Amino acid sequence: MVTRILSGLLGILACAALAPGVPALAQPAPAAGETPSYLHLASDYELGRNGLPRNPKEALRLYCLAHAEGDPEADYHLGWIHFTGRGVPRNMARAAWWFERAARAGDRTAANLLKRLGRAQPERDDSCDEILGKASPSRIRLERWVHRLAPEYDLYPRLVIAVIEAESGFDPRARSPKGAMGLMQLMPETAKRFGVRDPWDPVQNLRGGMAYLRWLLDRFDGKLSLVLAGYNAGEKAVERYRGVPPFGETRRYVQRITRNLESASLL
Numbered sequence: 001m002v003t004r005i006l007s008g009l010l011g012i013l014a015c016a017a018l019a020p021g022v023p024a025l026a027q028p029a030p031a032a033g034e035t036p037s038y039l040h041l042a043s044d045y046e047l048g049r050n051g052l053p054r055n056p057k058e059a060l061r062l063y064c065l066a067h068a069e070g071d072p073e074a075d076y077h078l079g080w081i082h083f084t085g086r087g088v089p090r091n092m093a094r095a096a097w098w099f100e101r102a103a104r105a106g107d108r109t110a111a112n113l114l115k116r117l118g119r120a121q122p123e124r125d126d127s128c129d130e131i132l133g134k135a136s137p138s139r140i141r142l143e144r145w146v147h148r149l150a151p152e153y154d155l156y157p158r159l160v161i162a163v164i165e166a167e168s169g170f171d172p173r174a175r176s177p178k179g180a181m182g183l184m185q186l187m188p189e190t191a192k193r194f195g196v197r198d199p200w201d202p203v204q205n206l207r208g209g210m211a212y213l214r215w216l217l218d219r220f221d222g223k224l225s226l227v228l229a230g231y232n233a234g235e236k237a238v239e240r241y242r243g244v245p246p247f248g249e250t251r252r253y254v255q256r257i258t259r260n261l262e263s264a265s266l267l
Contacts (some may be wrong), residue, residue, distance in 0.1 A: 020079070034134045038066035039073060041147055041157075046086065048078075056087025056261055058158060064128035068140055072105035079110060082125065093123035139170045153210040155217075162208060163231065163259040167209075172202045184209025217255060224261075 041052075042062035048054025062080055066074035079098030080093045094115050102110035142160060150157040167185040170176035180187050182205035191199045194215075196208035212231065219235060220226035229237070229244040232253045237245045244254055 029163050037071070038062045038069065038144070038147075039071055041188060042074075043064060046081075052116045053095070056081070059129050060127075064131050064264070065140060065143065067128055071105065072102060075099075075102040075105065076107050076110045078125070078128070079113070082234065083113070086128065091125075092117055092120040094125040094127075096120040097122040097125050136170075138172075142172075142202060142206075144172055145203060147204075149206055151209060153214040155210055155213055158261065160206075160213065162257045163209065163213065163228075165260065172205070173198070181205070182210075186212075224258070225254050228257050 003113075016230055018215075021171045027156045035252055039062075042059045044050045044052045045062060046059035060078075063074050063077045063081065067078060075098050075202040076240065079095045079102060080086075082088060082098060083095035096114060099110040099117070100122050101191075103114055142164075143157075146160050146164070147157045150160050164183050168183050170183065172183050174183070175181055176185055178187070179190070181199040181226070186194075186196060186199045186204055186205060186208050188199075189207075190212055191208050194208040194211040199205050199208065213227065216227040216235060220230065220235045220238070225244055226238050233245050233247055233250045237247075240254050242250060
């Protein structure tokens with residue numbers, strides 16, 4: 001409660017001065033063993049805490065996921081991001097639109113900030129639709145599993161998400177002509193190697209793919225290009241060529257995921 005009140009006071013002062021850089025509302029840490037919500041994760045990326053780097057773009061994406069799940073507090077945070085210009089161009093009209101939505105859901109801080117914005121005419125903000133694209137409810141649920149499981153393997157969730165996007169487009173039933181299966185396109189021998197009994201089970205598939213990524217990161221001393229090449233072509237091909245193999249598919253794969261991570265400001 002104290003944090004919320006202080007955040008509201010800071011927001012009111014910031015509205016009056018129109019000064020960027022005021023800290024956003026901090027989320028209380030989840031209890032031990034509790035899976036962090038998108039809201040918690042977004043706040044951690046926004047503020048650079050709990051072992052995560054400060055990354056406004058990823059914070060914005062996660063706030064959008066929380067909004068897509070129907071979390072009304074995400075609307076307040078999205079308004080705050082547009083108000084402070086943290087990760088997006090500063091836009092009072094869009095901030096007013098999000099604060100208005102949060103105020104309708106009973107958020108007093110948003111209502112107070114909306115009043116302080118005065119004549120700012122709310123302007124609909126479709127940036128979350130652009131960021132998430134046509135993300136289905138099933139993809140949103142799967143991303144939550146990624147965020148839950150990735151820390152067990154000491155992996156950044158965004159890396160796992162980028163690999164899934166390239167491998168299967170988040171289709172748990174995807175099967176390649178070569179026989180790779182599921183979200184992370186595990187070959188039968190890879191699934192067996194990492195203890196996956198049912199590669200069509202999304203959680204087992206995620207665990208197998210993450211275990212393989214972790215193994216590759218250790219094997220290639222964290223060099224991402226070699227890790228990705230190994231995931232696509234196999235570690236033996238990387239060892240044979242002492243680098244990224246000269247296969248068109250593998251080189252395109254590495255470039256695609258690297259660009260994806262660069263656009264998310266994670267490289």
